Amino acid sequence: MAASRRVTLNDVAAASGVSRATAGFVLANDPNQSISAATSERVHAAAARLGYVPNGVARALREGSSRVVVLEIDPQYDGSYSRGFIRGLDAELTAHGHALFVRHGPYTDRATDQVLHAIAPRAILRFGESYQAGKDLEDFGGGWRDGLAAHAALQIGYLVEHGHERIALALPDTHSALTEARVRLTAQSAQALGVPRPACFDVPRPGAESVAAVEAFRAGHPDVTAIAAFSDVIALRVMSALRDLGLSVPADVAVIGFDDDEAGALATPALTTLHREADVHGRRAARNVLGLDAHDLAPQPGRIVARESA
Amino acid sequence: MAASRRVTLNDVAAASGVSRATAGFVLANDPNQSISAATSERVHAAAARLGYVPNGVARALREGSSRVVVLEIDPQYDGSYSRGFIRGLDAELTAHGHALFVRHGPYTDRATDQVLHAIAPRAILRFGESYQAGKDLEDFGGGWRDGLAAHAALQIGYLVEHGHERIALALPDTHSALTEARVRLTAQSAQALGVPRPACFDVPRPGAESVAAVEAFRAGHPDVTAIAAFSDVIALRVMSALRDLGLSVPADVAVIGFDDDEAGALATPALTTLHREADVHGRRAARNVLGLDAHDLAPQPGRIVARESA
DNA sequence: CTGAAAGCGCTTACAG
DNA sequence: CTGAAAGCGCTTACAG
Known part of the structure; x- marks a missing residue:
């Protein structure tokens, strides 16, 4: 079977009879443009029909960073808390159009640098540390302080x-x-x-x-x-x-x-x-790293699970 | 402090007084070109002095995929084996110029697709399944059969x-x-x-x-x-x-x-x-996914750790 | 209301 | 032995 070529914005533009720019404006919902309803509809229909998905790599090159967040975690912290944190972080980032990738390993600046050069993520978080994306939060956004x-x-x-x-x-x-x-x-x-x-x-x-x-x-x-x-x-x-x-x-x-x-x-x-x-902590960390308000995400209080050892 | 602009191939070329193409050939060690030793040395020196690191995003756009491998793992498989597997996979991929990123979550084609569109990885592995990169191996390359x-x-x-x-x-x-x-x-x-x-x-x-x-x-x-x-x-x-x-x-x-x-x-x-x-299994999986020979990486036999329960 | 064009940084076939 | 140029797919300022 022939490898079906990826659908690009050019294809969508061609299929809807507009320029690539116009197609881009419609799909980006650009508020500075006023596109006629008819055109907009044609573009959306073509995009849906062709199954268009923007190429994240091209977009990242153009925008300077990809819609990706990387979490670095030292294997010694793997456990039910980190799993829950990752779940919440992933869910919330996904909900805001970003993808989460996790790097497992000891924290080294060299490794972090490699990540930066390899995929230019929007931000790099370190589990248990403040995050490394220009801003310098005092905590990890989810109850680390x-x-x-x-x-x-x-x-x-x-x-x-x-x-x-x-x-x-x-x-x-x-x-x-x-x-x-x-x-x-x-x-x-x-x-x-x-x-x-x-x-x-x-x-x-x-x-x-x-x-x-x-x-x-x-x-x-x-x-x-x-x-x-x-x-x-x-x-x-x-x-x-x-x-x-x-x-x-x-x-x-x-x-x-x-x-x-x-x-x-x-x-x-x-x-x-x-x-x-852990889940809410992860969600809050996601909001913080994207610069979004997290006030509606109240961190839950912790609770003691009383069993036999104490 | 001013954000220092990233060093690009253009900078290296300018600093060494050659065209971008020539600088690229030298750094890529292109065997089809014969660059004079003097030029080559000048370019390498400039690259080192400036701290040049190729932009992975631009490269990925040009080459069609990034030098990244993604491992998807269902949280239910987290444990000492998966940690060791990830460690080996990461080490071996790094040794071959690639980066490993892990996606934690249930396996869904939608999530996999998003990864593909977001960063165009060289390959996507699923922990415990054959890998999804065009080829169709029967096993996971590290003892899964x-x-x-x-x-x-x-x-x-x-x-x-x-x-x-x-x-x-x-x-x-x-x-x-x-x-x-x-x-x-x-x-x-x-x-x-x-x-x-x-x-x-x-x-x-x-x-x-x-x-x-x-x-x-x-x-x-x-x-x-x-x-x-x-x-x-x-x-x-x-x-x-x-x-x-x-x-x-x-x-x-x-x-x-x-x-x-x-x-x-x-x-x-x-x-x-x-x-x-687990470590060797991860290393073998890395070799396989990159299409490299893994014969010198003999999988170790498993061994029983006899304690008290059986 | 819409299109032609530049440019992100790289690789590489082509011309000299 | 080296350089000018095209093009990967996108976003967006600019011109009309």
């Missing part, structure tokens, strides 16, 4: 409510802007609640090292009665290590996760955690 | 070796080309090993429904002594449901996972599973 602060407070607040005062914060073993923000916000929450500043420790991937890390931390901080984890993944590592050390959760130490991953619900004991509405 | 067959056989083989004959296959509750392939290959393995064809059942997300699904299956198949799961996620759902039903793993029923997710290692009992070298 107010939201994350509120959620960190909720996590610590739950433990305090349940009688804990000596609380620790368990982190992944590679740090980033996101882990730093979390440490800072957790410390602020503790202060506001009148409990000592949580001590932090890193928990590497499962294995002898992760058990040793938890053991060493316990030895240095024997009075800690509850551990707040950076994520459910980290919480599960902690619970597993505590079990290996012969400790019982929550009797000996309480553990609370963050972000409600499926595996937390299936753990023994089932993981108490915090649920955030 | 031979590889998946071998791995399905390994999973069932382990159970048979450990004395199981009545085996079931636990699947996610949304089916796809990938689940179908898995069912088919598992049935073939069972036949080759001389045990009855495994009965299949779906396990929905955690909750009352997933427990009911496992209970119903057990009632209908009381003689099943081992369950092979489509993935570690599904295996964890099954183990949790069995626990809720008062059954003990592996004493009452053995469970084996697939793909070695971190959560499996942390479960109680720790999940026995199968590990595949």
